[in-house]
Amino acid sequence: MIQERKKELTAYVQGLEKAELHIHIEGAAPADVWSKIAKRNGLPSPNQDVALAQRTVSSRDLAGFLGSYTRLTRMLLTELDFYDLMYSYFLSANQQNIGHVEVFFDTQSYRNFGLDPEMVIKGLGRALDEWCQKLGMTGSLILCFLRNLPVDQAYMDLELAQNYKQWIVAVGLAAHETGHPPTLFAPVYQKARNLGFKTVAHAGEDGPPEYVWSVLNDLEVDRIDHGGASIQDPKLVAEIARRKIPLTMCPISNVRMGVVQSLELHPFRRLMQAGVRVTINSDNPAYFGSLIDNYVDTALALDLGQDELSAIARTSIEASFKQ
Ligand code: ES4
Ligand code: ZN
Numbered sequence: 001m002i003q004e005r006k007k008e009l010t011a012y013v014q015g016l017e018k019a020e021l022h023i024h025i026e027g028a029a030p031a032d033v034w035s036k037i038a039k040r041n042g043l044p045s046p047n048q049d050v051a052l053a054q055r056t057v058s059s060r061d062l063a064g065f066l067g068s069y070t071r072l073t074r075m076l077l078t079e080l081d082f083y084d085l086m087y088s089y090f091l092s093a094n095q096q097n098i099g100h101v102e103v104f105f106d107t108q109s110y111r112n113f114g115l116d117p118e119m120v121i122k123g124l125g126r127a128l129d130e131w132c133q134k135l136g137m138t139g140s141l142i143l144c145f146l147r148n149l150p151v152d153q154a155y156m157d158l159e160l161a162q163n164y165k166q167w168i169v170a171v172g173l174a175a176h177e178t179g180h181p182p183t184l185f186a187p188v189y190q191k192a193r194n195l196g197f198k199t200v201a202h203a204g205e206d207g208p209p210e211y212v213w214s215v216l217n218d219l220e221v222d223r224i225d226h227g228g229a230s231i232q233d234p235k236l237v238a239e240i241a242r243r244k245i246p247l248t249m250c251p252i253s254n255v256r257m258g259v260v261q262s263l264e265l266h267p268f269r270r271l272m273q274a275g276v277r278v279t280i281n282s283d284n285p286a287y288f289g290s291l292i293d294n295y296v297d298t299a300l301a302l303d304l305g306q307d308e309l310s311a312i313a314r315t316s317i318e319a320s321f322k323q
Contacts, residue, residue, distance in 0.1 A: 039077050
């Protein structure tokens with residue numbers, strides 16, 4: 001019975017035109033892509049690191065996940081490696097009938113290990129141009145600052161991003177929230193806005209509602225990534241709804257990272273009912289399931305019907321930065 005319903009929902013979601021707005025490029029690469037890259041770079045097999053990342057997922061350990069995730073990024077050395085990550089994600093997105101993607105990346109992880117940040121941008125951007133054209137899709141990049149690293153580096157990144165506006169539409173803020181409040185980044189966000197970039201930030205994933213208030217009021221973001229902790233503060237929920245700020249939620253990620261107990265307890269539906277513009281995304285599809293898995297599992301757990309799924313897909317397109 002449940003299998004039957006799942007099949008029906010999967011076919012329905014497959015048919016919906018969707019945008020994916022919350023996906024980290026390194027978390028989209030499955031084990032075989034990491035193996036190919038490691039082999040090409042003459043590095044030892046990445047299988048242990050991939051397995052370790054997967055273990056952190058079953059133990060609901062966000063800090064552990066981000067640690068093994070960062071270890072995997074050490075395999076990336078050339079422009080072609082970044083191209084391959086993007087191209088492999090594009091094939092998967094296309095198979096899921098995702099017409100538009102906005103992809104998170106950062107340069108700090110690479111810059112700090114001696115790689116040329118422009119090479120990172122070019123590898124991702126060239127793949128974006130080529131595969132958007134080949135597959136009839138649209139897409140752009142979102143440059144994430146890492147909130148646990150010095151703000152000076154964010155300014156350096158922003159300087160660089162100005163030369164790649166054909167690809168980079170927005171700046172974002174990622175990594176572990178706990179102990180890293182958003183306020184430090186207010187001046188660099190203001191500068192980004194003045195330069196014509198859209199802005200988004202992760203908040204309310206493992207961080208408290210105060211961090212969500214802060215990205216609204218101090219960073220003045222156009223969208224909030226996750227935002228689940230808002231449910232603890234009714235005034236905050238009302239304000240997000242009033243300002244029509246979309247949330248890019250990632251339900252399976254939140255359960256696997258232990259910030260929500262179960263999909264059944266996920267605030268997605270309650271936020272939707274409070275009038276918040278909510279979207280469904282995969283975050284790191286190699287570990288948390290595809291975009292379609294996220295739609296279907298969320299629908300089953302929270303009893304969302306086809307009309308609601310269709311409205312969520314429509315919101316994802318309306319909340320995108322596509323011109
Ligand atoms: C992330 Cl799950 C998660 N949370 C915060 N930042 C991230 N970057 C990649 N995955
Ligand atoms: Zn994320």
